[in-house]
């Protein structure tokens with residue numbers, strides 16, 4: 001295939017040799033071969049951004065970035081992307097704030113990204129755009145005359161027509177998704193929801209994974225994202241030598257560790273999870289003094305009101321739970337907003353008896369896969385996983401729970417803490433096989449293979465649409 005150009009809201013420019021890479025950079029690592037270009041926002045605000053992107057070359061990869069004005073950032077990123085699309089697609093209609101001027105800013109930023117990329121794009125490039133910030137980007141690139149293969153991957157869930165209808169500009173966005181040749185979703189459920197929207201809201205003709213609208217066909221399919229399982233496992237094994245991991249082991253004094261690792265986001269079900277710990281200690285008192293729950297959740301998107309409210313709520317719940325259950329020499333809940341190097345996280349997962357991954361809704365959730373990859377095979381921990389995480393479609397041998405039900409999570413924690421070793425090993429063996437099969441590398445290969453074929457495969461018109 002010709003040169004690949006990746007587009008995402010933020011561009012992970014490598015800062016220094018050995019610096020740890022961000023989430024998307026890890027997922028797309030296999031694609032970052034010499035010749036590839038990665039385009040997007042620099043993360044900087046400027047009063048008058050230039051049309052032509054700033055270029056940085058690192059290990060043969062070209063990173064091309066543009067700045068945003070602070071008004072554009074507020075309207076496009078804080079406003080429409082994270083104040084309207086994020087809550088809508090996570091089924092939190094009550095939190096969706098739609099403002100037409102923010103949508104206009106979202107369109108304007110997408111248009112300026114497309115114009116800027118146009119200055120460095122070559123006609124035979126293939127373009128792969130990532131995530132909900134960039135839905136109109138494909139149409140805008142097409143309007144500039146780009147005819148090459150154009151793909152998009154949505155990292156977060158999609159919503160069915162009855163919910164999408166709440167967004168006043170939903171029809172425009174669904175039509176924009178149809179302007180790509182290939183759109184990937186984390187699960188078949190999300191892909192189906194999109195195809196249903198195209199059919200019922202726009203009158204598109206749908207046949208299998210193919211959607212035909214206004215005389216052109218595109219494919220909407222499921223391509224579950226994964227992790228680099230082998231390198232994560234190796235990090236976990238090596239972390240026995242990490243000083244911080246040692247200190248945590250010492251501080252446990254033989255008690256079981258349960259761990260949660262999430263960006264601080266209202267989609268992650270954190271208050272319900274904290275409540276579940278309280279329910280466990282009430283209902284199953286034998287676990288008092290025998291378990292520590294460590295929740296690591298770095299702050300995110302603090303410009304959005306709802307995220308600040310969540311932080312206050314978690315501070316309050318931590319105080320309440322620890323105030324109620326702690327002893328002079330034991331605190332049930334450890335709560336940290338620090339980020340940790342990947343290798344330390346891997347080590348902490350490895351020494352945890354339980355991984356608690358209970359989002360209210362999540363595209364995939366990579367923490368679930370990281371927890372499995374990090375476990376020791378001879379004495380593995382147990383994964384408790386929300387039925388509403390994309391990962392639950394694959395990781396069916398986890399203890400699957402309804403994340404809205406703190407009692408159910410508490411019961412699953414009790415089951416995990418008392419599960420006999422043979423059952424833990426059986427479940428883990430089945431899970432590990434899946435995590436090592438649907439890796440980040442497999443995800444990239446599936447997408448790129450599908451993108452290189454999609455134009456040739458586009459079905460001839462069968463139904464007028």
Ligand code: ADQ
Pocket residue numbers: 023155156225261262263296297298337338339340341342345362363364365366367368370
């Ligand atoms: P996120 O919502 O960010 O991603 P997730 O898939 O769990 O959710 O990825 C988070 C990543 O950040 C994990 O790799 C985790 O290890 C890391 N992380 C979390 N807390 C950390 C900390 N304190 N220190 C260091 N690292 C930390 C979005 C979607 C998901 C989808 C991913 C990928 O919301 O559903 O799985 O994209 O497509």
